[in-house]
Amino acid sequence: MIKIAVDAMGGDHAPVEQILGAMKAVETIDDIEITLYGDKASIEKTLKPHDRIKIVQSEGTIDMGEKDPIRAIRSNRKSSMAMALSSVRKADNDAVVSSGATQALIAGAHILVGRMKQMKRTAIAPVLPTASHKPFILLDSGANLEIKAEYMVQQAYFASIYAKEVLGVESPKVGLINIGTEEGKGRDLDNEAFQLFKSNKHINFYGNVEPKEVLDPPCDILISDGFTANIVMKTIEGTAKGMGKMLKEELKRGILGKIGLLLSAKNLVRFKKRMSPEEIGGAMIYGLKGVVIKAQGSSKADGFYNAIRQAAHVVRQDVIDKVTQVIESEAENE
Amino acid sequence: MIKIAVDAMGGDHAPVEQILGAMKAVETIDDIEITLYGDKASIEKTLKPHDRIKIVQSEGTIDMGEKDPIRAIRSNRKSSMAMALSSVRKADNDAVVSSGATQALIAGAHILVGRMKQMKRTAIAPVLPTASHKPFILLDSGANLEIKAEYMVQQAYFASIYAKEVLGVESPKVGLINIGTEEGKGRDLDNEAFQLFKSNKHINFYGNVEPKEVLDPPCDILISDGFTANIVMKTIEGTAKGMGKMLKEELKRGILGKIGLLLSAKNLVRFKKRMSPEEIGGAMIYGLKGVVIKAQGSSKADGFYNAIRQAAHVVRQDVIDKVTQVIESEAENE
Numbered sequence: 001m002i003k004i005a006v007d008a009m010g011g012d013h014a015p016v017e018q019i020l021g022a023m024k025a026v027e028t029i030d031d032i033e034i035t036l037y038g039d040k041a042s043i044e045k046t047l048k049p050h051d052r053i054k055i056v057q058s059e060g061t062i063d064m065g066e067k068d069p070i071r072a073i074r075s076n077r078k079s080s081m082a083m084a085l086s087s088v089r090k091a092d093n094d095a096v097v098s099s100g101a102t103q104a105l106i107a108g109a110h111i112l113v114g115r116m117k118q119m120k121r122t123a124i125a126p127v128l129p130t131a132s133h134k135p136f137i138l139l140d141s142g143a144n145l146e147i148k149a150e151y152m153v154q155q156a157y158f159a160s161i162y163a164k165e166v167l168g169v170e171s172p173k174v175g176l177i178n179i180g181t182e183e184g185k186g187r188d189l190d191n192e193a194f195q196l197f198k199s200n201k202h203i204n205f206y207g208n209v210e211p212k213e214v215l216d217p218p219c220d221i222l223i224s225d226g227f228t229a230n231i232v233m234k235t236i237e238g239t240a241k242g243m244g245k246m247l248k249e250e251l252k253r254g255i256l257g258k259i260g261l262l263l264s265a266k267n268l269v270r271f272k273k274r275m276s277p278e279e280i281g282g283a284m285i286y287g288l289k290g291v292v293i294k295a296q297g298s299s300k301a302d303g304f305y306n307a308i309r310q311a312a313h314v315v316r317q318d319v320i321d322k323v324t325q326v327i328e329s330e331a332e333n334e
Numbered sequence: 335m336i337k338i339a340v341d342a343m344g345g346d347h348a349p350v351e352q353i354l355g356a357m358k359a360v361e362t363i364d365d366i367e368i369t370l371y372g373d374k375a376s377i378e379k380t381l382k383p384h385d386r387i388k389i390v391q392s393e394g395t396i397d398m399g400e401k402d403p404i405r406a407i408r409s410n411r412k413s414s415m416a417m418a419l420s421s422v423r424k425a426d427n428d429a430v431v432s433s434g435a436t437q438a439l440i441a442g443a444h445i446l447v448g449r450m451k452q453m454k455r456t457a458i459a460p461v462l463p464t465a466s467h468k469p470f471i472l473l474d475s476g477a478n479l480e481i482k483a484e485y486m487v488q489q490a491y492f493a494s495i496y497a498k499e500v501l502g503v504e505s506p507k508v509g510l511i512n513i514g515t516e517e518g519k520g521r522d523l524d525n526e527a528f529q530l531f532k533s534n535k536h537i538n539f540y541g542n543v544e545p546k547e548v549l550d551p552p553c554d555i556l557i558s559d560g561f562t563a564n565i566v567m568k569t570i571e572g573t574a575k576g577m578g579k580m581l582k583e584e585l586k587r588g589i590l591g592k593i594g595l596l597l598s599a600k601n602l603v604r605f606k607k608r609m610s611p612e613e614i615g616g617a618m619i620y621g622l623k624g625v626v627i628k629a630q631g632s633s634k635a636d637g638f639y640n641a642i643r644q645a646a647h648v649v650r651q652d653v654i655d656k657v658t659q660v661i662e663s664e665a666e667n668e
Contacts, residue, residue, distance in 0.1 A: 067516065130576065131576040131577075131579040131580050131583075142513060145513070145520065145521050146521055146522075177565065179476060179479070179561060179564045179565065179568070182401065186479065186561065187479050187480055187561055210568050210572075211565055211568040211569040211571075211572050212568040212569075212571040212572040212575065213572055214568075214569055214572035214573060214576065215572055215573055215575065215576020215577065215579075215580075216572075216575070216576050216579070227513060227520065227521055227562070228561070228562065228565055230513045231511065231513065231545055231562055231565055231566060231569075232565060232569050234513070234544050234545040234546040234548075235545040235546075235548055235565075235566050235569035235570060235573070236569060236573045237545075237546040238544075238545050238546040238547055238548035238549055238550075238570075239548060239549055239569070239570045239573035239574060239577075240573060240577060241546065241549065241550070242464065242465040242548065242549020242550050243465075243549065243573075243574060243577055243609065245465040245549075245550070246465050246549075246605055246608055246609065247581075247605055249465075250601045250602070250604050250605040250608065251598055251601050251602075251605070252601075253601050253604070254600070254601070256597045256600075257597065257598055257600070257601045259594075259597050260593075260594045260595070260596070260597030260598035260601070261594070261598065262594070263590045263591065263593050263594030263597065264585055264591055264594035264595065264598060265594075266588070266590075266591070267584045267585050267586075267587050267588070267591045267594070268584070268585075270584050270587070271580055271581055271584040271585070274580055274584065275577065275580065
């Protein structure tokens with residue numbers, strides 16, 4: 001059995017949607033057991049008892065807008081997030097899924113789960129939808145704003161193994177986010193990373209990729225520093241939101257337009273769903289001793305379910321062990 | 335009369351669309367004269383003679399994919415781009431419009447038009463559409479990959495004057511592109527820029543803006559270093575392209591969907607047009623002694639016309655002089 005800790009109290013729609021997601025997960029995935037960390041009384045209002053779901057009482061929650069995440073975790077060791085994270089360290093569980101505050105989850109994972117030996121920096125890596133139906137991994141989407149090129153190499157190892165084991169891509173291609181495709185483009189960091197990727201035998205390096213291909217990228221992994229990749233992620237989000245708004249305004253113009261919109265309603269729902277990262281799962285925090293998945297703060301039941309399914313898959317495929325082997329053997333060779 | 339130099343040979347659809355754009359410009363704007371720099375014989379195939387359009391013969395063109403822009407400009411002083419730029423230095427013209435290679439145009443403008451005294455760095459500043467019908471200026475979209483915070487302040491002066499004089503915004507608000515809205519977010523550069531903007535009397539500083547608001551920003555100007563802002567611009571482009579592709583695929587599903595699509599055709603064209611930066615104009619290169627506007631490489635006649643209209647407006651409003659006054663008075667106060 002794969003044992004998954006769920007932070008039931010984190011997220012915009014917690015705990016209801018988290019509980020519904022967990023219920024769907026045990027109903028559809030046979031080899032998992034879930035422990036919900038949260039307030040027992042409120043959880044029981046929604047939860048239909050199931051022999052593979054149990055509840056562990058927590059005290060207090062980490063606020064979604066938490067400004068000092070390290071302090072928040074340190075002073076709330078009994079919070080649902082902290083208890084779920086600690087349960088992985090103690091080997092009570094194999095993975096954690098939380099839609100709580102990102103920076104608190106990253107800080108908490110460092111303190112309570114611990115960083116993989118030899119891994120210099122953690123990273124947060126969402127999997128995003130593309131126009132070609134083949135998702136890509138974006139990293140580092142915000143854990144390290146400034147980073148050395150050599151640390152990006154370790155993150156690329158992680159993403160390559162993840163893409164192979166979890167996304168089923170035979171030889172995942174890594175692209176460096178840059179402002180031009182030619183070698184030599186970009187800042188010093190980009191040029192150093194380019195050279196390291198190019199000469200590394202564990203990385204199938206595609207070269208530079210401009211974000212004007214971001215929804216139809218020629219590779220499976222797009223990598224940059226945590227500031228840049230976070231900007232890319234938020235720009236995708238902002239553009240999608242803005243375009244959605246404009247589309248809605250324009251499509252309802254005129255009587256024919258209104259009829260057209262009505263007839264297109266089902267297709268527009270499918271379009272919206274296709275754009276949603278929740279359909280794929282959450283963002284994994286790379287570089288920890290355990291599996292920690294950040295589901296979107298706005299997750300509804302299906303999105304949270306997808307993050308649980310993803311966590312189980314990562315455990316099933318032994319991703320952490322496989323990454324550890326590569327990173328430790330590389331460290332020995334240095 | 336405002337005199338505008340047009341690089342007729344630069345751009346994916348040159349010279350035809352550039353000529354058609356110029357013809358539309360003299361027909362609709364009374365106070366401009368245009369000089370087309372390019373190959374006389376090919377221009378005359380498209381141009382309908384007009385008393386406010388003349389042709390100056392050039393030799394050779396700057397390749398759109400030019401890898402060494404400085405060399406290209408230096409060794410092609412008779413190219414349409416170089417001659418158009420030089421004509422502004424010689425005061426034969428008041429402004430240049432080109433849809434030629436961006437980096438060559440920036441390099442050429444430095445060499446042939448010259449940088450404004452006291453202006454430390456140039457910047458390239460497209461004006462982008464938003465969901466709220468109020469465009470915003472994005473800078474620096476690629477002239478300086480790495481920059482000091484104090485140089486960003488000068489660029490913000492320029493953009494503020496541009497927004498007031500050309501976009502008609504009374505007291506333009508400047509937002510700093512960042513990964514979070516709170517003060518203290520981001521890299522060292524972002525924090526330094528935040529402090530400088532906050533304390534500057536010429537800048538109406540809004541604070542940090544996350545790109546998830548990029549198509550509906552709470553301010554008129556969004557600023558970052560040239561790498562980041564270029565990444566933002568290209569991510570908007572890539573997301574719009576990818577979403578457009580997905581939308582097209584989804585909307586034609588099923589018979590009802592196909593009828594819906596047909597009825598929505600007009601609205602979808604309007605939607606597409608609303609997303610197009612060409613509807614607003616080109617990107618101005620800030621910090622030069624003259625007005626240089628980069629129209630999109632893929633410009634068609636209407637897009638190129640909009641860039642000419644914009645160039646005329648910038649000249650009419652005396653933007654360069656107004657910026658020079660602020661920058662020189664600030665330099666004296668230091």
